[in-house]
Amino acid sequence: MIHFEPRTSIHQVEETTAFAPKFDENGLIPVITTDYTSGEVLMHGYMNRDAFRQTLAIGEAVYFSRSRQQLWHKGKTSGLVQTVREIRIDDDQDCVWLRVDVVGGASCHVGYRSCFYRSVPFGQSTSESVALAFTEKEKVFDPKAVYGDAPNPTQL
Numbered sequence: 001m002i003h004f005e006p007r008t009s010i011h012q013v014e015e016t017t018a019f020a021p022k023f024d025e026n027g028l029i030p031v032i033t034t035d036y037t038s039g040e041v042l043m044h045g046y047m048n049r050d051a052f053r054q055t056l057a058i059g060e061a062v063y064f065s066r067s068r069q070q071l072w073h074k075g076k077t078s079g080l081v082q083t084v085r086e087i088r089i090d091d092d093q094d095c096v097w098l099r100v101d102v103v104g105g106a107s108c109h110v111g112y113r114s115c116f117y118r119s120v121p122f123g124q125s126t127s128e129s130v131a132l133a134f135t136e137k138e139k140v141f142d143p144k145a146v147y148g149d150a151p152n153p154t155q156l
Contacts, residue, residue, distance in 0.1 A: 002053045013093050022094040023049065028064060029096055033107065036085040036099040042107035043115040045072075047096065059084050061098055078146045080104040104141070111139030 005012075005020040012018050023029050028046040035042055045063040047055065051071050054062040061082035065072040075081030082100040089096055108115040117136040 002056050004049065004052075007093075010092075014091050019089075020093055021052065021089060021096070022092065024094075028066070029094060031063065031096040031098055033061065033082065033098040033100055036101050040114060041116050042082075042100070042102065042113070052096070055084060055098075056087070061100060074107070075103060078104070078109075078141070080106050080141070082107065106140035109143060109147070111141050111143045112136045113140050 003019075005018040007013055007020045007022060013020055013022075021029055027048045029048075029052065031045045031047050033042045033045065034040060046066060047062070048064040048071075051062045051064045054071070054073070061074040061084060063072045063074060064070070081103045082098070083103065084098055084100055086099040087096065088099070102113075106113050108117065110117070113136060117134060118132040119135050120132060121130060
């Protein structure tokens, strides 16, 4: 089993090769996932210790679903597997960055390539009412064809 070092000092965490990720009070660490080639942000998720260990062991992204309270091997149902090409961890080891290739070209359960498929207007011209703007115009796949009529896996 892959071993995480105990966190003993700021120096150890920030200035040595010790692998000592910091999981929050719920046992989770945030993960930003980007396309390996383009750098496009595909999604944000979380890993617990088991998900992180499985990701390291198999080279495919495994997350922890907070809404379902279970491990989530990305693409196991849809076929849109995220093959890990590089894993980075930030300076204080409390955030993970996965750089991946995506089989099938999409990472969002809604059918878009990226989970960040809308932009939020901002600035002086913004009124009290904000309307999101779609940055992706077409879905890569039909979620109903892939998942059926299963409920949305995210909480409202």
